[in-house]
Amino acid sequence: MSLKREDLLKIYRMMLLSRTTEERMVEYHKHTPLTELPHSGIGQEAVAIGTVYDLRKEDLILPSLRTRGAFLAKGISSRTMMSGAFAKVTGAARGKNTSHHMGDIRAGVIAGTGVVAGHLPVGLGIALAAKLQKKDYIAVVYFGDGASNRGDVHESMNMAAVMKLGIVFVCENNGYAISTPASFHSSVPDLAIRAQGYGMPGVIVDGNDVLAVYEAAQTAYDRAREGEGPTFIECKTYRWRGHSERDPRDLRSADEIEAWKTKCPIKRLKDYLLQDKLADEKTLNEIQCEVTAEVDDAIAFAESSPYPPAEEALLHVYAEGGIKDE
Numbered sequence: 257m258s259l260k261r262e263d264l265l266k267i268y269r270m271m272l273l274s275r276t277t278e279e280r281m282v283e284y285h286k287h288t289p290l291t292e293l294p295h296s297g298i299g300q301e302a303v304a305i306g307t308v309y310d311l312r313k314e315d316l317i318l319p320s321l322r323t324r325g326a327f328l329a330k331g332i333s334s335r336t337m338m339s340g341a342f343a344k345v346t347g348a349a350r351g352k353n354t355s356h357h358m359g360d361i362r363a364g365v366i367a368g369t370g371v372v373a374g375h376l377p378v379g380l381g382i383a384l385a386a387k388l389q390k391k392d393y394i395a396v397v398y399f400g401d402g403a404s405n406r407g408d409v410h411e412s413m414n415m416a417a418v419m420k421l422g423i424v425f426v427c428e429n430n431g432y433a434i435s436t437p438a439s440f441h442s443s444v445p446d447l448a449i450r451a452q453g454y455g456m457p458g459v460i461v462d463g464n465d466v467l468a469v470y471e472a473a474q475t476a477y478d479r480a481r482e483g484e485g486p487t488f489i490e491c492k493t494y495r496w497r498g499h500s501e502r503d504p505r506d507l508r509s510a511d512e513i514e515a516w517k518t519k520c521p522i523k524r525l526k527d528y529l530l531q532d533k534l535a536d537e538k539t540l541n542e543i544q545c546e547v548t549a550e551v552d553d554a555i556a557f558a559e560s561s562p563y564p565p566a567e568e569a570l571l572h573v574y575a576e577g578g579i580k581d582e
């Protein structure tokens with residue numbers, strides 16, 4: 257494994273930052289509803305961080321609504337992200353979009369869409385552009401198990417494989433699409449086997465093991481950059497909270513949720529670091545303190561930031577110059 261101690265500590269920090277940011281958004285929303293309705297990815301942090309760590313600046317990611325850590329790991333600041341949740345002008349979309357589907361092209365994050373899987377063909381277009389430009393930047397698209405049944409996913413997989421495009425399909429299989437179990441919406445338990453039908457590798461990974469996710473991602477990225485085509489990575493994971501904060505008491509059993517909590521991806525990395533004596537409790541506590549301070553600062557910044565002025569209502573909505581009457 258090419259990851260050094262410093263890398264592992266950075267990965268640990270990013271996972272904690274993602275977790276803490278989301279926990280605080282959820283907590284804040286309970287008392288003062290945010291403009292954003294949190295759809296948290298708490299419990300799924302290893303997928304986002306394991307796949308984004310070591311991506312290049314010029315690579316483009318297209319996150320799903322769960323891939324919160326990906327925004328942070330790709331370089332969007334906590335302040336920008338939190339401001340997005342508050343719909344403040346300091347957010348990435350200057351208050352026009354919450355951090356739910358946020359993007360920031362400067363960090364290589366393409367804004368999402370409310371149409372589940374609608375971003376897959378966009379990722380495909382990015383990978384096609386890279387090929388036409390003879391460049392080796394890649395696109396990484398994230399989508400859930402429910403989304404994996406949409407036509408956009410299948411059409412994108414087919415075209416990507418036929419044209420050997422530099423795109424990686426990361427399926428975050430958390431077992432549910434809102435309240436529908438994966439066994440109800442898909443005829444196969446392992447979604448990765450569908451990759452075979454398109455002639456690309458389909459890899460199944462423990463999505464709560466950040467190091468396994470990282471390894472699978474690196475193999476897929478090498479392949480994508482070398483012009484060998486796409487890979488489908490299915491990360492088996494679980495979301496701890498309801499689909500959104502609107503349904504905190506979803507239909508899943510408490511036992512099931514508790515069982516998955518014992519497989520916490522952050523605790524797993526922490527245990528590894530401690531057991532292999534790569535870090536001690538003191539170092540890890542210091543990281544937690546740093547992260548808490550960063551999130552406190554982000555909240556204070558977002559609270560004190562202004563909403564966008566009314567004059568900006570049409571800014572960045574239409575192309576400069578408007579639509580010409582012919």
Ligand SMILES: Cc1ncc(C[n+]2csc(CCOP(=O)(O)OP(=O)(O)O)c2C)c(N)n1
Nearest residue numbers: 322370371372400401402403430432433434
């Ligand atoms: C085309 C479309 N159908 C339905 C919805 C409503 N919807 C939003 S998220 C979601 C579930 C997605 O499940 P999954 O892909 O497994 O992602 P997860 O929420 O589990 O991360 C649904 C049905 C939508 N936004 N777009």
Ligand SMILES: [Mg+2]
Nearest residue numbers: 400401432433
């Ligand atoms: Mg799901």
